[in-house]
Amino acid sequence: MTAPLKLSDPVKVDVALGDRAYDIVIGRGVLSSLGERVAALRPGVRTAIVTDRTVAKHWLEPAEASLAAAGIPTSRIVVEEGEISKTYAGLEKVSEALIAAKIERNDLVIALGGGVVGDLAGFAAAILRRGVDFVQVPTSLLAQVDSSVGGKTGINSPQGKNLLGAFHQPVLVIADTAVLDTLSPRQFRAGYAEVAKYGVLGDEAFFTWLEKNHSDIFKGGSAREHAIATSCRAKAGVVSRDERETGERALLNLGHTFGHALEAATGFSDRLFHGEGVSIGMTLAAQFSAKLGMIGEADAARVGRHLIEAGLPTRLQDIAGFAQEGLADADALMALMAQDKKVKRGKLTFILLEAVGRAVIAKDVEPAPVRDFLKEKLAQKA
Numbered sequence: 001m002t003a004p005l006k007l008s009d010p011v012k013v014d015v016a017l018g019d020r021a022y023d024i025v026i027g028r029g030v031l032s033s034l035g036e037r038v039a040a041l042r043p044g045v046r047t048a049i050v051t052d053r054t055v056a057k058h059w060l061e062p063a064e065a066s067l068a069a070a071g072i073p074t075s076r077i078v079v080e081e082g083e084i085s086k087t088y089a090g091l092e093k094v095s096e097a098l099i100a101a102k103i104e105r106n107d108l109v110i111a112l113g114g115g116v117v118g119d120l121a122g123f124a125a126a127i128l129r130r131g132v133d134f135v136q137v138p139t140s141l142l143a144q145v146d147s148s149v150g151g152k153t154g155i156n157s158p159q160g161k162n163l164l165g166a167f168h169q170p171v172l173v174i175a176d177t178a179v180l181d182t183l184s185p186r187q188f189r190a191g192y193a194e195v196a197k198y199g200v201l202g203d204e205a206f207f208t209w210l211e212k213n214h215s216d217i218f219k220g221g222s223a224r225e226h227a228i229a230t231s232c233r234a235k236a237g238v239v240s241r242d243e244r245e246t247g248e249r250a251l252l253n254l255g256h257t258f259g260h261a262l263e264a265a266t267g268f269s270d271r272l273f274h275g276e277g278v279s280i281g282m283t284l285a286a287q288f289s290a291k292l293g294m295i296g297e298a299d300a301a302r303v304g305r306h307l308i309e310a311g312l313p314t315r316l317q318d319i320a321g322f323a324q325e326g327l328a329d330a331d332a333l334m335a336l337m338a339q340d341k342k343v344k345r346g347k348l349t350f351i352l353l354e355a356v357g358r359a360v361i362a363k364d365v366e367p368a369p370v371r372d373f374l375k376e377k378l379a380q381k382a
């Protein structure tokens, strides 16, 4: 872990992928440099910005102004906010609009928004005319620390999260930390779960720093930039070593086997945002690791304690509407987890913990102890 940045230093993190390498540019105000950076990267290019209604209200005009100042023609495609757009219908809308805008093979798609817009626009770019380049301009904390980096793009199926997609790396990521000032507190907290994930899975020193400094990240300032840059460096390192998740990259899925099943069980609705699912999933993964004797109870509890301190849900009972609408039973959750992309020959793979800061990939996990564990958790009092 490196020392916190000064407030005004934009920082560049390199995603070292050979001829598909790209920069992540992080800093307050860097959105205004979008046009000049795109012009330098792709002289003469035309662009289409894909965004959602809420982000458009706050940040579309500044993005368009920056492109216009650099002489770059652009058009806009605005989708509904939330997972409702990360669907077949959302993909059709964006793809048809890109075709109507005559975005050519050498043009650029710009994803301006959170993880939903990034995953959706990135996937549309991956399949449009068999592949058009795209730029990520992440506007949520989650997107700045995670979804804009690494090239996983896609949409959900009603049967599971991100079940259709492609690996398609962006050519540039512009993460303006000032745009997070308009993000709702609940969405900011949800994104924080993915920040904490990097500490839990591979960097105990970062986790300790988060325990002491997390409230400053929520306030803004240099701690926020430091947390985003540290997270991006961690992800860039993993992605550059294992772009297509044949090994190590699966560690980034910590908390997601449970989390994605919970998102599907709540219909990809506002009852549970992705980051909230990851927070509960990460806590469950720590507790399940303790149950298997892989990590001490105290270390497992440390993970959940920090997420609670950050205001995140950590229990199934914390999911909105749990008491009124309930949740799927253990068998239904097991069926949803069977759609996880880490499943091999029908066997579950989990990311489990040996210590805070040391996650491991556990293959061939027997279903019975997982089902029993879920039954136990579902039966807990609210």
Ligand SMILES: NC(=O)c1ccc[n+]([C@@H]2O[C@H](COP(=O)([O-])OP(=O)(O)OC[C@H]3O[C@@H](n4cnc5c(N)ncnc54)[C@H](O)[C@@H]3O)[C@@H](O)[C@H]2O)c1
Residues within 6 Å of the ligand: 052, 053, 054, 055, 058, 081, 082, 083, 086, 113, 114, 115, 116, 117, 119, 139, 140, 141, 142, 143, 146, 147, 148, 149, 150, 151, 152, 153, 161, 162, 179, 180, 181, 182, 183, 184, 187, 190, 191, 273, 274, 275
């Ligand atoms: N591709 C990957 O590697 C990866 C990684 C993590 C998550 N994801 C995916 O990302 C999605 C979650 O991303 P998310 O949490 O950003 O959700 P999101 O894109 O739905 O954004 C969250 C909400 O915040 C609003 N918003 C975004 N930026 C804003 C801003 N600056 N000001 C005001 N409002 C703003 C959006 O309109 C939306 O309502 C999930 O679908 C998840 O599966 C993908």
Ligand SMILES: O=C(O)C(=O)C[C@@H](O)[C@H](O)[C@H](O)COP(=O)(O)O
Residues within 6 Å of the ligand: 146, 150, 152, 161, 162, 194, 245, 249, 250, 252, 253, 256, 341
């Ligand atoms: O980049 C990755 O790899 C991740 O696993 C990051 C996750 O935070 C992210 O939610 C990702 O979309 C999940 O991937 P999936 O392959 O399980 O859909």
Ligand SMILES: [Zn+2]
Residues within 6 Å of the ligand: 146, 194, 256, 274, 278
């Ligand atoms: Zn995630």
